[in-house]
Amino acid sequence: MIFQLDDLRFTFNETLTRFTSEVMMRFSDDRHLLRLSRIIDRKWRRSRALPGLLSLALVTSLVSAPTVPAQAEVKHEFGVEQPQRGAAWWMDEPTGDVAHAIGPGGSANPNADLVFSGGATFGEPGDLGAEWDDLAIRLNGSAQFAEVKPWTDAEGKTVTLVDTSQRFMFSTRVRLASVQGDHVAASQAASDGTVFELGWLNDRWTFRHRKADGTVLTSVTRDMAQAGDGQPWSAHWVSLMGGYNPSAQEIWLRTQAEGSVEVCDPEAPWLCSNVRVMAPEIKAATTTWTPVPGSGPLIVGATPAAAGRSAFWNGWVDESQLWSLARTDEAILNVIYSERAKPESATKTPRD
Numbered sequence: 001m002i003f004q005l006d007d008l009r010f011t012f013n014e015t016l017t018r019f020t021s022e023v024m025m026r027f028s029d030d031r032h033l034l035r036l037s038r039i040i041d042r043k044w045r046r047s048r049a050l051p052g053l054l055s056l057a058l059v060t061s062l063v064s065a066p067t068v069p070a071q072a073e074v075k076h077e078f079g080v081e082q083p084q085r086g087a088a089w090w091m092d093e094p095t096g097d098v099a100h101a102i103g104p105g106g107s108a109n110p111n112a113d114l115v116f117s118g119g120a121t122f123g124e125p126g127d128l129g130a131e132w133d134d135l136a137i138r139l140n141g142s143a144q145f146a147e148v149k150p151w152t153d154a155e156g157k158t159v160t161l162v163d164t165s166q167r168f169m170f171s172t173r174v175r176l177a178s179v180q181g182d183h184v185a186a187s188q189a190a191s192d193g194t195v196f197e198l199g200w201l202n203d204r205w206t207f208r209h210r211k212a213d214g215t216v217l218t219s220v221t222r223d224m225a226q227a228g229d230g231q232p233w234s235a236h237w238v239s240l241m242g243g244y245n246p247s248a249q250e251i252w253l254r255t256q257a258e259g260s261v262e263v264c265d266p267e268a269p270w271l272c273s274n275v276r277v278m279a280p281e282i283k284a285a286t287t288t289w290t291p292v293p294g295s296g297p298l299i300v301g302a303t304p305a306a307a308g309r310s311a312f313w314n315g316w317v318d319e320s321q322l323w324s325l326a327r328t329d330e331a332i333l334n335v336i337y338s339e340r341a342k343p344e345s346a347t348k349t350p351r352d
């Protein structure tokens with residue numbers, strides 16, 4: 001008897017550590033339909049998110065099929081198309097003033113290199129800590145920032161790194177040295193003079209869209225004035241992902257930080273619970289942002305102002321990435337985040 005695969009369905013949980021596999025098979029007599037369903041927990045290998053493809057491989061055992069030998073092992077390999085990464089900066093250069101960019105294919109992309117001004121300090125411990133050879137860049141909050149200036153393509157057209165007429169997501173790992181004042185981690189203007197800004201604004205982690213004169217058009221914030229352990233945000237590295245989706249007419253912000261602390265009830269000290277520094281959260285707001293192309297440089301560590309730059313970042317910046325993703329690509333956002341969470345094993349996760 002021949003059977004043909006009718007449907008193969010995988011339903012993943014948020015962190016991609018567990019999924020339900022459902023297999024529907026139709027037998028050649030056309031009367032028997034077999035449905036197999038299993039919950040699989042960490043029995044699959046997740047490859048690194050390769051540019052353009054999130055590839056997965058798994059092995060499932062089919063049991064109790066009438067015409068299939070029990071415990072027959074079937075290997076499925078499949079790929080899920082995903083948008084490409086536009087650029088990434090690991091900021092692991094020990095010295096100098098350039099954070100080199102990796103392009104969509106994983107190779108160097110000098111057009112997207114971040115060039116720092118004002119004597120930023122390279123070679124500081126990164127978000128993974130010095131023991132992982134991870135380095136970050138320290139900005140002083142008064143004059144230092146970096147830019148990816150527009151370049152000219154082969155057809156003579158000016159190209160900005162972030163095309164603000166399209167869906168985009170800018171991801172960065174940051175740590176403040178001071179929570180006083182406004183600090184922009186990343187920004188870029190659009191050709192209508194409006195600006196997107198990701199950073200620490202009005203005492204909150206924020207992704208917003210504003211006019212050239214500073215009027216805020218749309219803003220999304222993480223409503224945590226301090227970390228879940230009661231410390232100021234200068235005590236922790238934070239992951240910020242800010243995005244724009246023209247088809248959904250929204251801007252969105254994903255925030256998360258590692259760590260937790262045990263907090264006990266002062267009235268009943270035997271009642272304790274673990275409080276996370278910052279559990280992941282995605283928030284969105286409807287925007288009337290007109291999708292127009294980008295204009296001027298992508299700026300890391302400041303925002304464009306009439307006279308030059310303002311809201312300088314005071315603290316550290318580390319791994320940053322630009323992707324064409326929406327907040328609904330949550331599973332992929334989680335993969336991007338967890339790639340930089342401290343590995344459990346002693347081996348450092350290799351990077352592109």
Ligand SMILES: [Ca+2]
Nearest residue numbers: 090091126135
């Ligand atoms: Ca780094």
